[in-house]
Amino acid sequence: MTISGRRRLAPPVLPASRRRGLRQVLAATATLALLATAACGGGSAGDQEPGAAPTTDSPVQLSVAWWGGPARAENTEKVLELYKKSHPNVSFTTQWQGYSGYYDKINTSAAGRNAPDIIQIDNRALREYANKGLIADLNPWAGKTLKVDQIDPKLLGTGKVDDKLYALPLASNTQALAVDTTVIEPLGLVPPETGWASWDEFGTWAAQVTTATGGKVWGTRDESANLSAFEYWLRQNGKELYDGQKPGFTAADATAWLDLWAKLRDSGAASPAEVAQPANAGDISKNTVATKQTVATFSYDNQLTELAKATDHKLMLVPLPGPAEGAYARPSQFFTAYAGGKNVATAVDVINFFVNDPEAGAILGTERGLPPNDQVSAAILPSFSEQLKYVAAYDDRVTSQAGDTPPVPAQGDSQIVQLLISAAENAGFGRQSTSDSAAEFFSQTTSALERASS
Template identity: 25%
Template sequence: MKQRPSWFKSLSVTMIAAAVGLTGCSSGKQAEQAVVTPQASSSAATTAPASGKAAKLKIMWWGTQARHDATLKALELYTQQVPNVTFTPEYTAWDGFWEKLPTLAASNSIPDVLQMDAAYIQSYVKRGQLADLSDMDLNGIVDPKILENVKINGKLYGVPLSLNGQGMVYNKPELEAAGIKLPFNNWTYDDFFAFAKEARAKLPKDKYPIDDLTNIWDWYQYYQTAQGKGPIFQDGTKFNLDKDTWFQFQNIYAQFRKDGVVPSAEMQLSFKENDPKLDSLAAGKVMMRGASVGSVGAVESLLPGKLVVNSNPIGPKGGGWAQSTIFLSVGANSSNKDQAKQFIKWFVSNQEAGKVLGTTRGIPINETIFKSIEPTLSKGDLFGKQMLNAAKEKALPFYPAPPGSEDFVKTYKTEMEAVMFGKQTLEQAYTTITEKGKDAEAKLNKK
């Protein structure tokens, strides 16, 4: 699985359900839906698409049991509305999905409809295994800016299902009690670093303004992309670690470690996200930390009523990200492309389906559907929506580590932890990280 900080891992696995982890059925489980007499409805929100020719769509997804159950109900609802379209579903947990899909791809038997993740979609597009969905009319269903952010080479290969993003969350009462100026949305990196310095001067010695995440490659990448230098892996293949920007960022944190602005390496690596006793924020050791739309509800439950969401710091090009990381795609070799597209459009726009699916894939991409289920949402779900609203104004696209760069991610973490513990210099770490990045680039370009 992709190696990310624990608050980041939840992003592409599931959104609101991320806090409870992944459970699932075996990858081989299938259950064909029966054809049911359609139910008449006068509501425009529940009108089914034109049926076209009969089809049995193979569909595959990963997720929790709650997601499985809700999706099966949605498929049954679709068949009620479009009786000549039935489904052969296959569903599993995250690991099982990504173990099986490459085998299906190798035999040219990718399902008609499949769930896709932002970290993997480019590699399947590059191999010509996903259909171009650019001709789908999603006007009024998906925000055009979101669609632009998820296009690959100007084309749409996956319809986004839910809203996601990354921001920060802070302990408002503690900061106010110490007389510290509160963070604010769309603050710059200079504002962020100034906040950290001021808070260090005013907080008790055993409390820290921010975490030390210099061992997490993503945290630096936010800074590099915000400065307009692009992601570390451009186009999913080209290694692009900007040396001057990297040293500028790392030297700031090196000084923070000397001045006690961030926890010691020993303390930092002992933290465990969302653990009541070991979470840096919940334990009262750190006043602000990162969180995703999918995980922030779990954070809020640790300190109910005390936390406020905030955007990531921004640079000249923006900052953080807010978009979908989970999609429905169509197999390039599907003989039922038109029916698959009709189904996907229904899946993200039909209000009855929206009520059935709820937040099992996160905050629905369609604002109308979100508003229809909003009264039933938990406080954690609503807190996630607040974070999304804080993150999206200046958000950049989501840039995950491409499949095949796992060694780079692991090396980055190991080398920077050695720096945090004072066992090697930044120069030494940079040399090793760059070598591993170039190795990853060579491997990625062979695929």
């Protein structure tokens, strides 16, 4: 910004990682600006009237996009094939990838008015996509094509923005630490299934693990860059990540969070920044439990299925340290319908099939999380593998003590994810003090949320 009456100075030279992080945030902002232009006047049902019946008596082709690993891809394709058996005129094209870069690809296709007909999103993108008019208001189909009576009202409400239903939860899950018991059982350091009473107790345990392995495996991954873990910790301290369209925390809170992880790194409990960094983008294949670099890492309970396939070690789920109020039952992902699609009604019918059909539920299992439909969940639970039953039991135990589900994240949340990664890496690699990194993160978060809502 040029200030009238002042000489414009040459911009400072930033470290490479900070330049990269800033470019990612600016690129996301620019893409969303294009998205807003492309979606202007969105929220309609494409070529159909909102609430219209699905059209499957003539050929219909729908595109479906999601992120996830090979197990999710296999299950999703099987459900689409099952739908086609009773709807032979409907065909699908699919695209899937890891979480990193997923929204960039969706935003780019939306800017070209060519977004997938069915889009998997999480709650961090919901408000933004709804406000931009990218995804269709599903209210006209609710109670007709879209059956919602067997979904817990609180869980169903997580798909609403301003009382309009934009997304149907595909599953629910809750927060956990995935812990490698193959490493810690011989050491006599298996934690209780209820976890640790405090973060200090957790730090002591993790340092003991690192020492017992001779430093070959760290007790825990450095999770300072993980916005979901930060949110959990804030809730334990009586705060939320957002207060409407403003941060729900202070710069002092952010400093305390970065200090917590600096202390864990210094004690040897947590991995150094260079070990943690490859997994900061959320790629499960780079998870440090899967790569056997740490014993514990942040996870969602449904991810145990994918993690277990990535390692030959035995894993367990343990709640995050401290008060149980930090946890909450959350929609693991949603399916949404592109507002500009040519056959939104059929897309809605497919979404309904994923959520409410018992055969589909049996195929999907708990890879995305627990089925949102209570009847489907009860019907398929007996057929679950021991691993899936274990995930379901963990989820029930934790969510029975969990706090309330927070409101839909603020518009611009996707940018905050990257801002925390940049701040945590700056502190972790020693480029900035924790207080300076936190202050910059808080300032940038405040500005990004203001811009996102303007």
